[in-house]
Amino acid sequence: MxxxxxxxxxxxxxxxxxxxxxxxxxxxxxxxxxxxxxxxxxxxxxxxxxxxxxxxxxxxxxxxxxxxxxxxxxxxxxxxxxxxxxxxxxxxxxxxxxxxxxxxxxxxxxxxxxxxxIKGMAKNRRISVEDPEMRHSRKSRSVRVDGYKRHVLHDLDTGLIRAVGITPANSPEASVTEAISADLAQQAASLEELHIDRAYLSSHLVRERGDDLEIYCKARPIPNGKRFHKQAFTLD
The missing domain is CATH 1.20.1440 (de novo design (two linked rop proteins))
Structure with missing residues (x-):
């Protein structure tokens, strides 16, 4: 190891x-x-x-x-x-x-x-002697992530990777976008469309976007138990 x-x-x-x-x-x-x-x-x-x-x-x-x-x-x-x-x-x-x-x-x-x-996990718990920045996180109750998250900005037109960010595993995804924006600025590149995971919706790229930036993100499912949900109906 x-x-x-x-x-x-x-x-x-x-x-x-x-x-x-x-x-x-x-x-x-x-x-x-x-x-x-x-x-x-x-x-x-x-x-x-x-x-x-x-x-x-x-x-x-x-x-x-x-x-x-x-x-x-x-x-x-x-x-x-x-x-x-x-x-x-x-x-x-x-x-x-x-x-x-x-x-x-x-x-x-x-x-x-x-x-x-201590039962449970201390907030911001250190998990490695040699690497003080590594942290625990969870994608779900059953899936744990140890170490870091990698964030990749992929240009859908050219296929190039424009920027990459690394954050401790317990950091919110949105925390990396300032650094991503700085990398784009160095390239004199701008965003016209942004296809993102829901975890990035609270980022400054979304909150402070201009009218010329279109955001694409998969909507959250609408649970409604055994009843019909709103998407099952159309207005006429």
């Missing part, structure tokens, strides 16, 4: 903490395992923290125990970083901040001090 892979909470924290150890090991020209032993977090050296924990993830009790262990490892690394020389600590802090961010977005602690994973 790529460096920007999507991981769950356990492996996100483990990945970020391994980066903390790695940057210090490289700075001090030491082996990763040696540094992990010094920090008393040898568990981090495994390829997958979740696999190293070796729990039955279908059992909530074991899952909670594993979360407690991960948070203890995080605390141990935080304490260890405080013992480093200033330069090394500053280098380590960037990756440590990622682990702390994941804890803040994914973990809650009740009044009794028991930690658990």
């Amino acid at each position: 790529g460096a920007g892979r999507v991981e769950d909470t356990f492996n996100l924290v483990g990945h970020a903490l391994k980066k903390v150890l790695r940057v210090v090991a490289d700075q001090q020209e030491r082996d990763l395992v040696e540094v992990a032993k010094e920090a008393k977090v040898e568990l981090i050296c495994e390829s997958s923290l979740k696999a190293a924990l070796d729990r039955d993830w279908d059992q909530q009790i074991q899952k909670d125990e594993a979360l407690g262990m991960v948070l203890n490892v995080l605390q141990a690394v935080e304490t260890w970083v405080q013992t480093l020389q200033q330069e090394d600590a500053q280098l380590a802090q960037r990756s440590l901040s990622v682990a702390q961010q994941i804890q803040a977005q994914d973990v809650e602690v009740n009044e009794q001090g028991k930690a658990s994973l």
